[in-house]
Amino acid sequence: MPVSCLIADDHDILRYGIRRALGIDPEFKVVGEACDANELEQLTFEHHPDLVLCDIGMPGQPVWDTARRIRKEFPRIKFVFLTMYQDESYLAKALDMKAAGYVLKNTPPEVLVKGLRQCMKGNTFISPPMVYMVESLGASRPVNINPLSLITIRERETIKFLVEGHSVKEIAILMGISCKTVEAHKFNTMQKLNMHSKVEMVNFAIRNKLITCPCHQASLEPLEALEAAA
Numbered sequence: 001m002p003v004s005c006l007i008a009d010d011h012d013i014l015r016y017g018i019r020r021a022l023g024i025d026p027e028f029k030v031v032g033e034a035c036d037a038n039e040l041e042q043l044t045f046e047h048h049p050d051l052v053l054c055d056i057g058m059p060g061q062p063v064w065d066t067a068r069r070i071r072k073e074f075p076r077i078k079f080v081f082l083t084m085y086q087d088e089s090y091l092a093k094a095l096d097m098k099a100a101g102y103v104l105k106n107t108p109p110e111v112l113v114k115g116l117r118q119c120m121k122g123n124t125f126i127s128p129p130m131v132y133m134v135e136s137l138g139a140s141r142p143v144n145i146n147p148l149s150l151i152t153i154r155e156r157e158t159i160k161f162l163v164e165g166h167s168v169k170e171i172a173i174l175m176g177i178s179c180k181t182v183e184a185h186k187f188n189t190m191q192k193l194n195m196h197s198k199v200e201m202v203n204f205a206i207r208n209k210l211i212t213c214p215c216h217q218a219s220l221e222p223l224e225a226l227e228a229a230a
Contacts, residue, residue: 021109
């Protein structure tokens, strides 16, 4: 049986986008849409969804209060909060409520769907750019995050070779692929992980143990060449 989902956001286009992303996956079924916190509460009591994707900035009564009331009545419902902001205080509130996820609205659809699958397995999905905030909020928080699960093995290899200082041509030879494919792996990885610079890619590789060398040993010239060629 598919996971029943309720989408709550005051922007029609965002609800549409999420509905489309979930609609093509047989694991999920959208059972309702709400445009404010009051409607969210009403539809939740009506449909009893498995998963609620909820904008934290909707009009009406505070979303946090609404979510607490719903969780009190239906503790099995998993909440995934949606936001435009990389805000540590909001993330802390979500974790305190034992939310299943905290997702930035610019997250690519395929990454969102993969993250929701993690949520339904009992993990907590946090958008990759905000993972570092979890550590600063305290290690006692029960968060299970694996950003590497969002990218393919070939994309991981591409990141590793890039930050180790290999040129695009060298990576193409090492991986047995074309230079254009190397560029495509790099582009897809940065989109999935919401990275915007070569420094973010290096930091990601170090945090996730894709490389073991100190950061100063990793040449950034191949990344600069890729960006210039894009």
